[in-house]
Amino acid sequence: MGNGNTHHRRPKKHSKDDASLAAPTPSEGRLTPSMQHRGTVGKFQGKDVMISYSHQDIDIMRKIKTILEKADITVWVDETGLSPGTSYLREIGEAIVDSYAFLVLLSQDSVQSKYCQDEVSLAYISNKSIFAVAIKPFDELTPIMDLGMKLTLSAVQWHFITGESKMHEQLEPLISSIQANLTVLKQTQSDSEAEERTTDDESEEEPSNYVMNRQAFKLRRLMSRTRILSEEDDLEDTSEIQTDKEFWISHFGEDIQMVEWPKFSQAVDTTYAEVWKQMLVTEQQKQLLLHLMSKEMAVKKNVLNFKEFKRFCTRDRETLPLSQAIRLYAAETYAMKEVFNVNSSVRLSAIANLRKYQSKAVIDSLLDLLEGEEDPDITVVAAISLAHAASGIKMFKKRAEIGLLLCLDHKDRLVRESGCLALGRLKSKKSISKLVQLWRNDTISSVREAAQIAINQIGGDEAEQAMHVTKVLSEEIGLLKKSD
Known part of the structure; x- marks a missing residue:
C-alpha cells in the first residue's frame, strides 16, 4: 500500500531509437524524458510478486508473504508504512511496474483505500497478472468497493482465507497459479517487449485495439x-x-x-x-x-x-x-x-x-x-x-x-x-x-x-x-x- 503523488525515475538501457529521448539532464529531483519502466535496473527488478494491502492487515500479509517465500516466490512489499511524497511513489509505483505479478489482499479496509484502488488500477493497465486474496466473504466486500475496483477485479481469480489455521492449505491453489504464471511470464518476457512498435513505417489504418491486461x-x-x-x-x-x-x-x-x-x-x-x-x-x-x-x-x-x-x-x-x-x-x-x-x-x-x-x-x-x-x-x-x-x-x-x-x-x-x-x-x-x-x-x-x-x-x-x-x-x- 502507499500514500504518495509523485514519481522518481530510474535509468534503463535504451535502444538506439530511444537514445535521443534521454538527452535532457534536469536538475536534481526532476523527471526526465528517459523515465521508462521496462528494462530498468534496481531492487524491484526480478521480484516475482508485489503485494498491495492495508496496513490494518499487516499481520495476515506477513503470513502470506512467508508462505509465498517458502514456495520460492520472491516478494516485494512495503512493511514500513511509507509516508506521502516522492519516496512513496518511487517505491510503490516502480514495484508494481517492475514485478512480474501483483497480489492484492482484499479486506474491508483495503477495498476502501484510495491507495489500494490506485495500485490495482496501475497493475491492470501495466498488464500484470493479478491475484486477489480475500480475507472476508465476497458478498461483504463487493458492496463497499468502488466501481473501478469491481470492474478491474471482475475477471481475476479470487482466493479466500476463511481461517488462519488453514491458511497454508487454502493458499496452495494460489501458489500453483502464481508459479505457473511466472514460468510463462519469464519465458515470454523478451517476446512481450518486442511487441512495442519501433518501426518508422506509417500505417494509414488504425491497428486492432490492444488489450491492456x-x-x-x-x-x-x-x-x-x-x-x-x-x-x-x-x-x-x-x-x-x-x-x-x-x-x-x-x-x-x-x-x-x-x-x-x-x-x-x-x-x-x-x-x-x-x-x-x-x-x-x-x-x-x-x-x-x-x-x-x-x-x-x-x-x-x-x-x-x-x-x-x-x-x-x-x-x-x-x-x-x-x-x-x-x-x-x-x-x-x-x-x-x-x-x-x-x-x-x-x-x-x-x-x-x-x-x-x-x-x-x-x-x-x-x-x-x-x-x-x-x-x-x-x-x-x-x-x-x-x-x-x-x-x-x-x-x-x-x-x-x-x-x-x-x-x-x-x-x-x-x-x-x-x-x-x-x-x-x-x-x-x-x-x-x-x-x-x-x-x-x-x-x-x-x-x-x-x-x-x-x-x-x-x-x-x-x-x-x-x-x-x-x-x-x-x-x-x-x-x-x-x-x-
Missing part, C-alpha cells in the same frame, strides 16, 4: 466459455455469445453500414440490460460509458460506421462478442480514470507505462494531459509517452503533433526539451520551422541541443536547408566579429 482478458474469455457450456440447455439469452456482426444485422440489417448513434446506443442499452446489471453500474455511469464508447468508435455527426464498430469489438486481432468488448472497455476505462485522477497516487507511473498501448483512449488521455496539466513533470512524461504511443500510425501521429507543438512554447525548459525530442521521434516535418526557431533562439542550451537532435532525426530537404542556412549565417557573423 492480457491475463485478465484470457481469464474473462475462459469464464465466459465455461458459463456458456454449463448453460447450453438454457440459451434463451444469447447476447453473451452474439457476435458483433450478428448484433448489427439483427438490429439494423445486413446491408446497413451507417447507423445513427442514438439508435445504436438504445439497442445496446436494451439488449445488454443483464450485462449492465452484472457490472453494477448506475444509470449515470452507464450513460457516461456509452458516451465514451461513442468517442472510442469515432462517431461523427452522431453517426456510427460499421467499420468502427467492428474495430471496437476487435482486440489483439480477435473479434469478441459485443458484450465482452463492453466489459473489457469498461474495466480499462475505469482503470485509466483511477490512475489519471489528479489525486491518484500512481499517476506518473501510469502515464509512462501507457506508452506501450496504441488506441484512441490512450492518445486522448495523453493529449488531455499535454493541454491541461499544470505540473510540468507530468507534461514531460506525457509528451514522451505520446511519442511512443503514436509512432507508426499516421492518424495518431497527426493528432500527437498538434499537442506536442504546444510543448515548444511552454515556459518550462524540460517540457520544451521533451516536446522537441518527441517530435523528432515522430519525424514530424510540419514542426521543422518551429524546431529551427528554438535551435536558433532558445535561451537554454539544452533546449537548443534537443531541437537540433530532433531536426537531424526528422531529416529531409527542408531540415537540411534550414540547418545549412543557419550555419552559414553563424559563420558570416563569426567572420564579422573577427574583422572588428
Whole structure:
C-alpha cells in the first residue's frame, strides 16, 4: 500500500531509437524524458510478486508473504508504512511496474483505500497478472468497493482465507497459479517487449485495439466459455455469445453500414440490460460509458460506421462478442480514470507505462494531459509517452503533433526539451520551422541541443536547408566579429 503523488525515475538501457529521448539532464529531483519502466535496473527488478494491502492487515500479509517465500516466490512489499511524497511513489509505483505479478489482499479496509484502488488500477493497465486474496466473504466486500475496483477485479481469480489455521492449505491453489504464471511470464518476457512498435513505417489504418491486461482478458474469455457450456440447455439469452456482426444485422440489417448513434446506443442499452446489471453500474455511469464508447468508435455527426464498430469489438486481432468488448472497455476505462485522477497516487507511473498501448483512449488521455496539466513533470512524461504511443500510425501521429507543438512554447525548459525530442521521434516535418526557431533562439542550451537532435532525426530537404542556412549565417557573423 502507499500514500504518495509523485514519481522518481530510474535509468534503463535504451535502444538506439530511444537514445535521443534521454538527452535532457534536469536538475536534481526532476523527471526526465528517459523515465521508462521496462528494462530498468534496481531492487524491484526480478521480484516475482508485489503485494498491495492495508496496513490494518499487516499481520495476515506477513503470513502470506512467508508462505509465498517458502514456495520460492520472491516478494516485494512495503512493511514500513511509507509516508506521502516522492519516496512513496518511487517505491510503490516502480514495484508494481517492475514485478512480474501483483497480489492484492482484499479486506474491508483495503477495498476502501484510495491507495489500494490506485495500485490495482496501475497493475491492470501495466498488464500484470493479478491475484486477489480475500480475507472476508465476497458478498461483504463487493458492496463497499468502488466501481473501478469491481470492474478491474471482475475477471481475476479470487482466493479466500476463511481461517488462519488453514491458511497454508487454502493458499496452495494460489501458489500453483502464481508459479505457473511466472514460468510463462519469464519465458515470454523478451517476446512481450518486442511487441512495442519501433518501426518508422506509417500505417494509414488504425491497428486492432490492444488489450491492456492480457491475463485478465484470457481469464474473462475462459469464464465466459465455461458459463456458456454449463448453460447450453438454457440459451434463451444469447447476447453473451452474439457476435458483433450478428448484433448489427439483427438490429439494423445486413446491408446497413451507417447507423445513427442514438439508435445504436438504445439497442445496446436494451439488449445488454443483464450485462449492465452484472457490472453494477448506475444509470449515470452507464450513460457516461456509452458516451465514451461513442468517442472510442469515432462517431461523427452522431453517426456510427460499421467499420468502427467492428474495430471496437476487435482486440489483439480477435473479434469478441459485443458484450465482452463492453466489459473489457469498461474495466480499462475505469482503470485509466483511477490512475489519471489528479489525486491518484500512481499517476506518473501510469502515464509512462501507457506508452506501450496504441488506441484512441490512450492518445486522448495523453493529449488531455499535454493541454491541461499544470505540473510540468507530468507534461514531460506525457509528451514522451505520446511519442511512443503514436509512432507508426499516421492518424495518431497527426493528432500527437498538434499537442506536442504546444510543448515548444511552454515556459518550462524540460517540457520544451521533451516536446522537441518527441517530435523528432515522430519525424514530424510540419514542426521543422518551429524546431529551427528554438535551435536558433532558445535561451537554454539544452533546449537548443534537443531541437537540433530532433531536426537531424526528422531529416529531409527542408531540415537540411534550414540547418545549412543557419550555419552559414553563424559563420558570416563569426567572420564579422573577427574583422572588428
